[in-house]
Amino acid sequence: xxxxxxxxxxxxxxxxxxxxxxxxxxxxxxxxxxxxxxxxLVTSYSATTALQDPHYIQARPSLIAKVRKADLVICxxxxxxxxxxxxxxxxxxxxxxxxxxxxYMEASSYVIRLDATxxxxxxxxxxHPQGNPHIQTDPHNISAVARALSERLVKIDSxxxxxxxxxxxxxxxRWEQAVSRWEDRAxxxxxxxxxxxxxxxxxxxxxxxxxxxxxxEAIPGLPPTATHLxxxxxxxxxxxxxxxxxSPYQHAKPSEWLAERTGIPAIILPLTVGGTExxxxxxxxxxxxxxxxxxxxxxx
Amino acid sequence: xxxVGFTNAGLAFALFLVLPALAMAQDNEIEDIRTAxxxxxxxxxARITExxxxxxxxxxxxxxxxxxxQQVSQPAESGNSAFNPAIGVVFQGFxxxxxxEAQEEEGFVVGETxxxxxxxxxxxxxxxxxxxxxxxxxxxxxxxxxxxxETTALPAGFSARFGRMFSGIGYLNAKHxxxxxxxxxxxxxxxxxxxxxxxxxxxxxxxxPTDLYLELGGEIMQGEDDPSGLGASxxxxxxxxxxxxxxxxxxxxxxxDLDATTSLSMAxxxxxxxxxxxxxxxxxVFQTEYLERRDSSTETGWYAQAVYQPIQRxxxxxxxxxxxxxxxxxxxxxxxxxxxxxxxxxxxxxxxRSESAIDDGNQWGLQYIHSIGAHGAHAF
Numbered sequence: 001x002x003x004x005x006x007x008x009x010x011x012x013x014x015x016x017x018x019x020x021x022x023x024x025x026x027x028x029x030x031x032x033x034x035x036x037x038x039x040x041l042v043t044s045y046s047a048t049t050a051l052q053d054p055h056y057i058q059a060r061p062s063l064i065a066k067v068r069k070a071d072l073v074i075c076x077x078x079x080x081x082x083x084x085x086x087x088x089x090x091x092x093x094x095x096x097x098x099x100x101x102x103x104y105m106e107a108s109s110y111v112i113r114l115d116a117t118x119x120x121x122x123x124x125x126x127x128h129p130q131g132n133p134h135i136q137t138d139p140h141n142i143s144a145v146a147r148a149l150s151e152r153l154v155k156i157d158s159x160x161x162x163x164x165x166x167x168x169x170x171x172x173x174r175w176e177q178a179v180s181r182w183e184d185r186a187x188x189x190x191x192x193x194x195x196x197x198x199x200x201x202x203x204x205x206x207x208x209x210x211x212x213x214x215x216x217e218a219i220p221g222l223p224p225t226a227t228h229l230x231x232x233x234x235x236x237x238x239x240x241x242x243x244x245x246x247s248p249y250q251h252a253k254p255s256e257w258l259a260e261r262t263g264i265p266a267i268i269l270p271l272t273v274g275g276t277e278x279x280x281x282x283x284x285x286x287x288x289x290x291x292x293x294x295x296x297x298x299x300x
Numbered sequence: 301x302x303x304v305g306f307t308n309a310g311l312a313f314a315l316f317l318v319l320p321a322l323a324m325a326q327d328n329e330i331e332d333i334r335t336a337x338x339x340x341x342x343x344x345x346a347r348i349t350e351x352x353x354x355x356x357x358x359x360x361x362x363x364x365x366x367x368x369x370q371q372v373s374q375p376a377e378s379g380n381s382a383f384n385p386a387i388g389v390v391f392q393g394f395x396x397x398x399x400x401e402a403q404e405e406e407g408f409v410v411g412e413t414x415x416x417x418x419x420x421x422x423x424x425x426x427x428x429x430x431x432x433x434x435x436x437x438x439x440x441x442x443x444x445x446x447x448x449x450e451t452t453a454l455p456a457g458f459s460a461r462f463g464r465m466f467s468g469i470g471y472l473n474a475k476h477x478x479x480x481x482x483x484x485x486x487x488x489x490x491x492x493x494x495x496x497x498x499x500x501x502x503x504x505x506x507x508x509p510t511d512l513y514l515e516l517g518g519e520i521m522q523g524e525d526d527p528s529g530l531g532a533s534x535x536x537x538x539x540x541x542x543x544x545x546x547x548x549x550x551x552x553x554x555x556x557d558l559d560a561t562t563s564l565s566m567a568x569x570x571x572x573x574x575x576x577x578x579x580x581x582x583x584x585v586f587q588t589e590y591l592e593r594r595d596s597s598t599e600t601g602w603y604a605q606a607v608y609q610p611i612q613r614x615x616x617x618x619x620x621x622x623x624x625x626x627x628x629x630x631x632x633x634x635x636x637x638x639x640x641x642x643x644x645x646x647x648x649x650x651x652x653r654s655e656s657a658i659d660d661g662n663q664w665g666l667q668y669i670h671s672i673g674a675h676g677a678h679a680f
Binding site: 059090093098 | 423426454455458459506510511512513541545548550572577580581612613641642644672678680
């Protein structure tokens with residue numbers, strides 16, 4: 001009987017779901033998460049793809065049109081989208097999704113942000129006073145944001161609160177299982193040392209116990225210079241690092257150049273869903289990240 | 301006794317035989333033990349180094365976490381400055397020269413220094429101010445470029461803006477000079493609007509709830525020399541969208557009733573491209589506008605330009621602009637190259653050739669644009 005009632009409830013929900021919530025996600029990982037928590041009750045749209053640097057996006061007309069219709073805007077925050085999101089919000093004339101309202105959430109507000117600094121000087125490049133915004137590479141952060149997102153959906157669309165809560169519960173069960181699987185598999189990566197292109201990986205490396213020894217960018221956000229790469233070649237020519245990591249949208253040359261001269265393997269890791277062929281959803285994303293790292297440095 | 305003696309002799313003999321072997325065995329064992337110890341030591345050293353490294357990482361992480369936690373738990377300090385508006389300053393200057401008898405200033409010119417402030421007023425209003433500090437004819441001038449208040453809480457996709465503002469007509473009209481792709485404004489804007497249309501009044505905008513970007517807007521402005529104070533009005537519309545993931549476009553039309561006898565019709569089209577939509581590395585922009593001004597006669601003007609960024613930091617652009625006036629149709633051809641160390645600094649080299657019935661001439665210019673402080677997001 002209870003099962004029947006539940007089915008009926010779901011049926012009713014899906015009938016009334018002609019008014020699906022429109023979710024505008026700044027990055028693919030939050031669109032994917034919205035699909036997990038919102039299920040059929042939401043349609044999600046990602047403003048960026050995994051092949052685009054989310055710092056540099058044009059405030060395109062298509063994005064303004066999407067924000068105009070959105071019920072919820074979810075972004076990484078911590079100033080990652082400062083170059084374009086404010087322009088979208090200002091143009092879109094949608095009061096529901098302006099900061100301060102229920103329709104606006106910054107994922108990074110729900111996790112502990114690393115690298116926050118009070119030492120703000122642009123001479124030090126692209127720095128984020130509120131901390132590193134690339135929080136999605138630690139799966140524990142995904143859990144935290146999932147909880148916050150479910151709460152937010154309940155607030156916006158209280159009629160379907162049960163569905164959001166159930167979806168969250170089920171997602172977290174599957175997610176926690178997957179996380180321990182990844183952690184077991186990634187055990188050999190502990191203590192390894194990585195050189196990264198940009199500071200996009202601090203959360204991942206901290207989660208896996210990998211040490212971040214250097215960056216290809218001498219100054220965050222500015223292209224790697226020949227001088228700096230030369231310095232790195234000298235420093236890591238006879239070991240000292242196990243892998244060089246870059247995102248799909250970052251220039252291949254600097255890491256390949258360094259790899260050639262030092263023998264340290266250079267790899268691409270998907271920074272978010274869609275970054276590689278394998279990273280089709282949040283689960284596949286971490287499968288792929290851990291798999292790629294194990295393949296290169298797992299047995300060394 | 302004999303037995304003992306024999307035994308002793310036997311033992312001695314046995315010892316004589318065994319000892320060296322025993323000594324050899326002991327030597328071997330010692331060697332083995334040494335090797336084992338060495339191996340153990342090496343192994344432990346490796347493991348200790350490994351543990352030390354992990355400890356260092358853990359310590360680093362925990363201090364970071366502690367620091368982050370501290371930041372989370374400690375709210376920003378209170379005080380009057382907590383509600384400071386976002387403040388930014390843009391510095392611009394030129395080194396220019398020409399070989400014609402053009403009217404442009406020559407030598408080193410400090411352009412407008414823009415002072416930009418903005419913030420939310422409360423939950424229903426936001427405000428924005430741009431003041432231009434200029435140095436002209438040996439005197440410092442402070443000019444209010446824009447000072448407006450905008451609604452943020454109107455329903456149904458509406459917003460209203462009131463105060464002094466850059467009109468929403470055209471494409472370039474509302475663009476601040478630091479976002480221009482060339483050191484100077486396009487000819488039709490210079491000729492018909494004295495650079496741009498800026499006035500005091502009210503602007504209302506509506507965004508359609510459609511997948512296609514559709515914006516409608518209208519303005520009532522003070523107008524020049526109009527006794528009623530409401531002498532000018534305008535309407536404008538913009539549509540736009542994406543083609544695939546790499547292309548996007550914007551098109552628009554506007555009409556400005558400047559006063560009882562003068563009106564201006566405008567149309568624009570902008571097309572932007574970046575491979576995979578990843579703007580940072582490579583991108584291309586084409587934009588063009590057409591303006592038609594009617595009073596006692598009809599005059600038209602246009603420009604078309606293309607800017608290409610082949611690699612991060614470097615951009616190259618070309619522009620042609622022209623006017624069709626009574627008895628003259630000046631043309632100008634401009635090329636530029638700029639280098640941006642970061643998104644906050646830009647150096648530009650520009651060369652232009654002007655041709656008209658009155659005079660032909662060449663101009664060159666070196667321009668710098670630098671901005672400090674908060675810098676708002678740029679519109680498409």
